[in-house]
Amino acid sequence: METGPVTPVVEPRPMRVLVVDDERNIRTTLRVCLEGLGCEVREAATADAALAALAQAPADLAFVDLRLGTASGLDLLPRLLAESPTLDIVLITAYATFDTAVEAVRRGARDYLPKPFTPAQIRHLVDKTRAHRERGFQLDALAEQLAQSVPEATLETASPLMHAALALVTRAAASDAAVLLRGESGTGKGVLARTLHSLSARRRRPFVTVNCPTLSEQLLASELFGHVRGAFTGAVRDQPGRVEQAEGGTLFLDEVAEMSPALQAQLLRFLQEKQFERLGEGRTRRADVRVVAATNRDLEKDVAEGRFREDLLYRLNVIEVKLPGLRERPEDILPLARRFVTFFARAAQRAVPELSPATEAMLRAYAWPGNVRELRNAVERALIVWPAGVLEPQAFPERIAAATGSHVTLGGPHTLEEVEREHILRVLASVPTLDEAARVLGIDASTLWRKRKRYEAPPD
Numbered sequence: 290m291e292t293g294p295v296t297p298v299v300e301p302r303p304m305r306v307l308v309v310d311d312e313r314n315i316r317t318t319l320r321v322c323l324e325g326l327g328c329e330v331r332e333a334a335t336a337d338a339a340l341a342a343l344a345q346a347p348a349d350l351a352f353v354d355l356r357l358g359t360a361s362g363l364d365l366l367p368r369l370l371a372e373s374p375t376l377d378i379v380l381i382t383a384y385a386t387f388d389t390a391v392e393a394v395r396r397g398a399r400d401y402l403p404k405p406f407t408p409a410q411i412r413h414l415v416d417k418t419r420a421h422r423e424r425g426f427q428l429d430a431l432a433e434q435l436a437q438s439v440p441e442a443t444l445e446t447a448s449p450l451m452h453a454a455l456a457l458v459t460r461a462a463a464s465d466a467a468v469l470l471r472g473e474s475g476t477g478k479g480v481l482a483r484t485l486h487s488l489s490a491r492r493r494r495p496f497v498t499v500n501c502p503t504l505s506e507q508l509l510a511s512e513l514f515g516h517v518r519g520a521f522t523g524a525v526r527d528q529p530g531r532v533e534q535a536e537g538g539t540l541f542l543d544e545v546a547e548m549s550p551a552l553q554a555q556l557l558r559f560l561q562e563k564q565f566e567r568l569g570e571g572r573t574r575r576a577d578v579r580v581v582a583a584t585n586r587d588l589e590k591d592v593a594e595g596r597f598r599e600d601l602l603y604r605l606n607v608i609e610v611k612l613p614g615l616r617e618r619p620e621d622i623l624p625l626a627r628r629f630v631t632f633f634a635r636a637a638q639r640a641v642p643e644l645s646p647a648t649e650a651m652l653r654a655y656a657w658p659g660n661v662r663e664l665r666n667a668v669e670r671a672l673i674v675w676p677a678g679v680l681e682p683q684a685f686p687e688r689i690a691a692a693t694g695s696h697v698t699l700g701g702p703h704t705l706e707e708v709e710r711e712h713i714l715r716v717l718a719s720v721p722t723l724d725e726a727a728r729v730l731g732i733d734a735s736t737l738w739r740k741r742k743r744y745e746a747p748p749d
């Protein structure tokens with residue numbers, strides 16, 4: 290069975306607009322015009338009402354009148370942006386002067402609209418905002434991909450197990466339900482989370498990843514929910530968290546099992562009520578974010594042993610997708626290997642080599658404990674060490690050629706790196722959490738996280 294790339298199934302969400310004007314008829318005119326353009330519109334007659342509206346539910350775009358009774362729309366701009374850093378603001382006024390326009394832009398407005406305005410001008414502004422926001426999100430995604438320098442993921446598969454996982458992800462994309470992706474390290478949970486996002490109505494909004502084990506408890510709390518100045522040593526200014534950055538989009542929590550109990554409680558509350566507080570701040574904020582989590586651990590076991598909250602597990606796995614290990618989808622090993630060979634050969638500007646029959650047999654026989662990541666890394670290395678037009682087994686690491694796992698013995702003829710890899714993998718396999726493994730090894734959790742990725746460790 291073969292799948293092509295799955296086509297998007299869900300229409301993007303309408304743009305959410307807040308109209309802030311003390312004159313009722315201006316608000317009504319704008320509402321009618323904006324609703325005609327497919328926007329969701331809310332109104333506020335005062336600065337306080339505008340801030341309250343934003344605190345209650347986020348918006349993408351705000352039209353703000355320069356004169357709000359006795360208050361100034363200009364003064365409101367930074368307050369709106371403090372509340373919602375990704376908001377686009379257009380200032381409207383009958384008192385159009387160049388100076389006001391400059392001042393509006395200086396305070397964070399994206400555009401300026403003189404009264405009286407026409408429906409065509411409003412349409413133009415809405416189109417411009419939409420295009421600018423989409424470009425921004427696409428650039429973020431592109432920059433991330435470039436930074437990782439990875440071959441673009443393929444959704445083609447000949448494996449029935451993988452096909453079932455993709456079909457479930459496609460169906461899940463049509464809803465806003467929380468999704469839990471389960472599978473060993475390197476099986477492509479991150480890739481699938483991104484696929485889910487790009488198939489959903491949120492695809493034009495941000496996809497934001499948080500790697501839970503790489504940060505200490507306090508930094509992870511701040512990374513997720515943000516902090517205010519002075520919340521802890523080093524917090525020199527107010528900082529929105531990833532939840533706010535992901536507004537309207539998808540938040541991907543990688544290795545969610547590695548969260549402290551206190552953070553698990555905060556995440557649970559966020560999932561239940563869509564509410565959270567920045568660290569050190571009393572007031573409650575709301576965010577419209579779809580959560581996708583991933584784990585390579587046996588969460589039921591963690592629940593049974595008191596390490597993970599049962600109620601959080603049920604909130605996270607409304608839809609559960611199991612990714613097969615690469616050895617459970619052997620049909621995909623060679624097509625993926627050829628794809629990586631092509632990618633890395635092109636990146637090195639050389640002719641694309643072939644796989645010899647012996648290499649093909651070896652790649653199929655190996656167990657791939659590090660899954661697709663391990664295959665990708667092995668191919669990347671093979672292209673570096675093997676300049677010839679046909680890749681032979683010797684181009685690949687010894688452990689793959691041996692295809693029987695490691696033979697490392699202390700004092701044996703091994704490099705330090707081989708010994709380190711084996712030791713780390715064994716410690717990881719012998720203790721329940723990454724934190725505990727880091728303690729045993731005498732290194733911090735983020736170093737261990739990086740090393741594990743490098744050594745393509747099997748999860749447990």
Ligand SMILES: Nc1ncnc2c1ncn2[C@@H]1O[C@H](COP(=O)(O)OP(=O)(O)OP(=O)(O)O)[C@@H](O)[C@H]1O
Binds near residue numbers: 439473
């Ligand atoms: N279908 C695919 N096509 C191409 N590359 C893939 C595919 N699936 C995974 N990869 C590559 O394998 C590597 C691991 O993928 P990913 O990070 O999504 O796995 P993971 O299951 O989230 O791993 P971890 O649990 O360690 O975070 C990445 O480099 C990714 O680009």
